[in-house]
Amino acid sequence: MNEAPREAGRLEVQGLSLSFGGLKALRDVSFAVEAGSITALIGPNGAGKTSMFNCISGFYRPQQGRILFDGENVTARHAPARAKLGFARTFQNIALFRGMTVLDNIKLGRHAHMKSNALQALAYWGAARREEIALREEIEKRIIDFLEINHIRHMPVGSLPYGLQKRVELARALAMKPRILLLDEPVAGMNREETEDMARFILDVKEEWGTTILMVEHDMGMVMDISDHVVVLNFGQVIAQGLPSEVQADPRVVEAYLGSGDPAALMKRINETQEAA
Amino acid sequence: MSDELLFFTEVSLAGLGSGALLSITALAFVLIYKATRVINLAVSEILMLGGYLFFAAAAGFGLPAWIAIPLAIIGGGIVGAIVERGVIRPMLGESAISVFMVTVGLGSVLVGLAELTWGTDPRTLPEFMSNTPIFLGDVYLSPKIAIAMAVAAVVVPLFLLLFRFWRGGVALRATATDQAAAYSCGINVPGVFSLAWIIGCATAAGAGILLGAIGGISPAMGVFGLSALVVVIVGGLDSVAGALIGGLVIGLVEALAGTYLGGEFKMVTTFGILIVALMIRPYGLFGTTEIERL
Amino acid sequence: MTAEPILEVNNIEVVYNKTVQVLRGLSLSVERGKVVTLLGSNGAGKSTTLKAISNLLTLQNGALTAGDIRFNGESIAAVTPHGLVRKGLFHVMEGRRIFEDLTVEENLTAATFALSGRGLKPMPFERVYNYFPRLRERRNGRAGYLSGGEQQMLAIGRALIAQPSLMLLDEPSLGLSPLLVEEIFTIIARINRETGVSMLLVEQNAAVAFAVAHYGYIMETGKIVLDGPTERLMSDQDVREFYLGMSGGEGHKSYREIKHYKRRKRWLS
Amino acid sequence: MRIATAKQSYSSDEALLRTNTQWAWMGILALALLAAPFLLDGYWLYLACLVTINVASATGLNILTGFTGLVSLGQAAFMAVGAYTVAVLQRDVGTPFLFNLLAAGALTAIVGVLVGLPSLRVKGLYLAIATIAASFILHFVFVNWQSLTNGPSGISLEPATFFGAPLTSNFHLYWVFVPITALMVLGAANLFRTRIGRAFIAIRDRDISAEVLGIPLLRYKLLSFAISSFYAGIAGGMWAYFFRVVTPESFPFITSIFFLAAIIVGGMGTILGGIVGAVFMTLVPELLRFLVEWASPFVPNAGTLLSPVRTVVFGALIVGFLVFEPQGMAEIIQRIRRFFHLWPFRK
């Protein structure tokens, strides 16, 4: 099978609003994610980033606004249909299927693109058999090797360390034949070394697969280093967007989100409190 | 009052009365669920056991009712404590269905033990309630049903108040949500578990005495618990108010269906209501919606 | 310091499911009034260490098979988990672990059980809301609907309510915005300096951890491999490279220029 | 861990039986099944047939509850639908045996889908109770749809004929039931190496994230209900041919509990679990019978003790397994297997 990666898609969000009861999680949010780019979505806690992801992947229905994918309006589509279109994501709180092995979790990603029906499945015959074997081969060759998870492929995901679980989530998303990859805090809870690994994989996906990537992340070191474009949300609204360097310098962003961004300054502050005490 | 209206009123009142009995039993489910997230199907058998314990005390040892009743209720509580300690606590952290099935198994064990101890013959409890008929105007109310109503009218509001104003209510619900986190907040998790099971089972045993007084006792009387379970599902598994209102609604509907459609329609109507209620409110009328987030 | 440490962990071993050994003879101690940080890569056993200290292992099928742990000089083995909390040892668990079905306020109420039997005055919730204004806005909403970061704030808020003498913090910065990380760590430091609460802090963000901590331990696969006062650790070549991401002595290396090979850590050799 | 062997190809790596030992065990099992009817007396042959029916049904329930996580307490009612279908067809239409069984499966699948409709919104134990409701409603239909079901007194069946041979004795039925059940088990095993089985498991583990990963929830939940009730229907049909009478009281609610208990004791979410659970739960009460027989000279009233003791044991088995071995017998078997694989290297 060994298909070429699917062409990257361009995502555009127009005037999206979402509220829960009285709480306005998103207000008139518009931004675009260019095909083949890495775009970061950042903002304070509770700003609405995960909610945005949920709208894009079809889990939440926004009250207003449109989501365009390569110019096509996908707002009305259900989540599984969007998955088939090429929306693939990972989750802020890891959502692997604990009853399955790593390999099966990854295979699951391909679900929407397979065709076998229940009868063929019961008989393991025809399309079902062909598809499964081809899928296995492709996953082995293109995903498992790529993400360096050979050694764990038959392990149940539950017993894996956190960092590897995140990697398996990425693998599953890649198996979805993504045209846009939505990563929700891919390096949260990782130390420097593991963050480096993940950053490398993300860059490689972009370079080798050419997939569009939209990422939520609080690790500013990584965000600023690897993203091409940064969108900043605050209280459900876009307060800034642009190149990483531009955003980093934006005083509103610094005030609402970034802070000093410098451990040395933090230490100083702490020592001041100490002296004050 | 016209004859037809009188009849309707009597039927409705009788329905509300048996609804009250359902409510009390439902309460046993709710208490345990609230603290441990376990649907304890063995409530049915504890109920049966309550009836038998009363029987043993009152008929076997010839104790007066005012001693036999507390004894049976305490007995139910003790069984609850033993069960909780012995099999429920080791199941901490297992899936809801597993624990549910444990209680199903327990129920089976209790039925078997009751059969071994008391045999399978149906029995009649010694009379301990007043037998004077109650007439509200022209409207007749069976005295036993009236007592069930009175008990429900005391017990259910008591628990409502308890959960509203007592800090322990928070502890109960916290424990249900996340035991490790509850521990780490200094909540005595095993204590909460035991407490919920003791009170829940004692309540069930009490309901068993009332039920036994009305319909006699037998090892199979626990099926009544299934009706109470329907009540809990309609009312919401974790809602005391739901148990009360669900019980009354189901009691009323059953009575009306049984009277105007025929006895064979009682169960289908109840279960029909159950399905409709769930389609409209998947977590019961007053149950807490499970949080589903990505 | 002459006073005995508030926490002493001596050569503990922990086994999960009777089969997987996770800790192999780990020792550490926390001096009274100090902040101590415990660093290590994923799966090293940091959370396991904290769970062993707060006696929560059994809930996860884990068991302490060797060694002992002393809190305030008393062995914890015979104390129940909630008993420990009521003696002043509070564990802010990994992964937030707030009570989803309870409101924000009820979550704080739940934490007041930690005060039982210590004769402390309950702290007004207002103080927590002052630290985390977002929580005040959402006080009557169900905590399960909070965003990830908001939940983390609530978890720390609960620890404040509990007024412990030793706080175990498991990755408090996880998922928090950079600004909030700074604020929380300032708050943590403030609490420590103001109230003298001792702290054992597990963190992935080594930079901020070093900023507040007085002393640090670094662990790998169930053992401590390096320890020392924070200043000394921060000058260690490997710590700088693997935990702080500094290449050589100058600034940070860029994630874009990461080489596709890895240098082995010296302590693993 | 098992030392990895170099695999010929991915297709052999995806096969159901991967090692020679596995093939050997299968061969032994097949031989035993072939020899059984010649070695067993009437009683054991009766039990053997009953076991095959129960295995088929338990496997079906396992697909729904064990693999998809949709707890059903309606299995008995589903079997009843299958049994009634067969009975009515046999009585009124006279269609052939296999056709009747398939029709029973198909009709039950449709009923299953209807019962499953609330499953998108109604979850967990709420759903379980809803299935109880559905089964009581079905029971009501069986009792009251007199013209079709003959009401409370039910329907008696003529023995079936299978390609001309009458299926009257258990010996005959055995030869038909065993292959049918074997095929059903094989089908279930196959299912879980394809995308459909994976989707089921994903739904069990976390349905909302499964949806975002491209699995239409309602469709798959209903599919699971359909396949599972198809199995139940066929098992019910076999039941009808086995006992040759179907009444509304043939499938009491306790039967649903029995099957749930069987898959729990056997091991939820493993094919092996459904099989061993059904075998075990069917045979244990019978073994108790022999135990009581041996004990009867020493224990007064042993005969009257049997049934309560059986009730206690039934309950205690469920409790015991859940408390001490929540993964069920399948896990024990796996552990034994692992032990033997490692055997030379471990004491």
Place this chain on the structure above:
Amino acid sequence: QDNQEIVIGGSIPLTGVFGFAGVGIEAGMQDYIKILNEEGGIDGRKVRLSYEDTGYKVDTSVAVFNKLTSQDEIHLYYGDSTGFAKTINPELDRRGTMIMAGASFASELNDPAKFPAQFLAGPDYTEMVSILLEFIAKEKPGATIMLVNSDTEFGRDPIAKTKERASALGLEVVGEIITPPTAVDVSTEVLKLRRARPDYAIFHGYILAPLPEFMNQAKQLGLETKFMGTFWSMDSSIWADVGEAANGFMGVMPYRYYYDTEAAPMLDKIREMRPQYQSTAYTQGFLTAMLLTEAAKRTLAAGQELNAKNLKASLNTIKDFDTGGLIGVPISIPGNSIPVGRIYQYDAAAKQMKPASDWISVQE
């Protein structure tokens, strides 16, 4: 071969909801067999009861049947429930080796064409209710009747025929109450009863509950209704602890009570063997064993092989047969049942059932 023992198989509900009956049934069968064996058995062959508890569950009964028949050659069988009788019927027909009677008096079984290898040791449920109706028609012509039945196969059994029969006798059925099998609280049903104010209420499909509560509440309400039941509600021991409320309960009984005073040699024998009260179930078991073995006796006497056809034919030759007084009149079994019975009434003070009528036969 001639000296080989004759085995009666039995799926007997020693426990479960019908356990109270099963224990008596077993004792009754054993006692009759003992008497028979002391008299030399059948044609010199000893008789033995081989039985197991079923817990009153159909599947267990079937398993017991299969087990017992694979252990012994069995020609006579005792079955415990209607469900079992129907479930095993095809197998009985297929084997053609035995006849069966049992604890079920289901009307459906009273059909020699459909159940050629089975019979009932008494009237079927419809016949029982008919006997009650005959009695009512005589005691109070034109009386009004309420039918109360449990929503089970057992309970619904006689309903349809009863109405026909009642109108033929000039009685008026003023209502029907069907209670769910698990109902304990019957307040609303009592209200229905109160509204209809029938002269008689005939209960069928119950053992005890919910009868006492019905009678209690009816008394509170000052209803004059007389309460009646059928065989399985008629044992005096189950009414003993109900107390005063039970007084006056009536029902149909095909057999004599243990404490009956009219002359009955077989009862004397029983009382000699068992000085304590024996239940009606005991008598049922006793009599069933008597009839089963009588059929075998007659078959062997005719020099025929013991198989279903011969046994049943022999059974049907029973005419004006004396049961030793267990049934107050000589009986005949032309078909599948013995349609005679008598009305008894409960006397709470004596804790006994007292005869309230003569023996009534509803044989056409």
